[in-house]
Amino acid sequence: MKTLGAARAVPAHIARAEARKLIAEAALVGLPTKPKQKYVPRFDEYVHEFWRDYAQHWKPTTQKACQGYIARELVPVFGKMQIDQIERVDINRWRDALSKRTGVFNRTIPLMSVMMRYAEQLGHRPKGTNPCRGVSRYKRDLPERYLSPIEYKRLGRVLADSELPNPDVVPAILMLLYTGARASEIETLRWRYIQIPRLVLPDSKTGPKTIYLNRQAVDVLNALEQGKPDDFVFQATRSGDPINLSQYWHKIRKRAALPDVRLHDLRHSFASTAIADGIPLAIIGKLLGHALPESTARYAHLADDVICESAERVCSGLASQMGISHDQL
Template sequence: MVTLGRAGVAAGALGAPAARAAARRLLIRATLADLPSAPEQKKVPLFVDFAEEFWTDYSPHWKPSTRTSSRSRIDQLLIPHFGELPVDMIARSDINRWRDTMTKREGSFNRTIPIMSVMMQYAEKLGYRAKSTNPCRGVSRFKRELPERYLSADEYRRLGRVLASHEFANPFVIPALLMFVYTGARASEITTLRWRYVQIPRLALPDSKTGPKTIYLNRQAIDVLNGLDRRADDQLVFPALHREIPIDLGQHWIKIRRKAALPDVRLHDLRHSFASVAIAKGIPLATIGKLLGHALPETTARYAHLADDIILESAERICSSLAGALGIAA
């Protein structure tokens, strides 16, 4: 009989994930005991140690915002669960067990599993795992009903009245929000905008969530920019008060949406609403995708049902007119 370790919470106790991994190692060794010795392989680290090696090599290639969020997820979600496991012993069953523990944090799991998958791929490249053994491959994400909130014409009017009357100590708050409304850009694309990117009638962003991006400016957005004093090319268009750092639109939006009686409207919903208005005006989905900077058509396709609703409404109006002409309208 082989003893792997002590159970319980005492010092030296072996957790269930580590025990399963150790058992797998023993079974492999027993199976290969009578076979000729293979060349000595690279020592495989525990996941907690590999995480630091991965971070040192890989994270410099991520954007700062990605590094911040990924570091948090590695430390808070991955290391506590997989930290004591050797990297080569993490199996699909371990990933599925972790998924089962995340049923109340579905969004966190969906955002973290891609990080784990990249880490496992990198472990293969370093020789810590056999090729094509990524345990994350094929593990399904949680299906979530993402909230969709679109502003109505009346809600736009309420928002417009507040933006026209509200005053902030920082004079860049209202112009920044108007740019967000008029362009459908991501909030980060507006808050980090620098004057050298402003090439009217467009914004030429060297980087965005989907890489380099051109934002095409309508007359209203151009008027907003023309109403500002152009500063040095390297300076932010919408800085924070008294500091050359990006303005925090989210903080100010909370006050504005309450004053407009729109407490459930998130800042990102203004981007969704931009798309819904475009569809109502008959603009094709492909064009809307280019305006929003979507890298994949599938991303824009989430708005397809809005187009269907508009077509159905048009069909009903036509049929109502025809029925009236026939004298059989209700």
């Protein structure tokens, strides 16, 4: 029993109003109540939350790139939409709008997918509703250039005879040729990273990385005048800054009659040479420092060519031993 108070202390009209209120509340007991609707941020509001929580775990270069993609590509398209209202049809419409900028879409869709997945974890979207899942990227013909044996010889002659103002250029390019490393990994190499027979990089495009040195690469390093542990191994002229190989490479490749060869193609050529020598793709992935097998899989067609060529040689030998020529078949 509920008591409102003493009859002398509570006026009748107030008591009747309170009683009606209590009766109404009692009638609602056990009935389902409408839950308070949770506030769902718009995409442009969510960007700040995502950036505060997530971007701190990225490298500075990744942060800079992703910040640009969000500001230039994502906010103008999805900024005014609520996070839980972005659907697959919206992603496909955005994809179609970038049909003439396919590289931009391919680089931005993984970021959008990460943002949507994190929105699910925060409760801004229902679980399992990432609208980017299953959206295909544009297929692109990536330029892949491999040096032939003759081209290697031409490049070798130019490097041997080159007279450049910076004596560190040729040894740095030789390190690219002998290790398959990325240009940035050699350009920013410090003496303390060298632990022969390997280079132990605290950071790279794929995180910490070990580069294994062959005898030729070790000879290149041993021929250099060693600096302090934190000095760059290959430096710009008359400064302690890291070398910029791109500014010299244009002249070198022109002299070698290789105008279409990029510095990064030396890395592709390293992989191509390894495959031709019968080294398995898994080992090549380790040598190149690939974080994912998919990165090495791009060279699979080269391995197929080597296998087919080997099969051709074996069968030709068998046919010769049996005295069978193709003309007789």
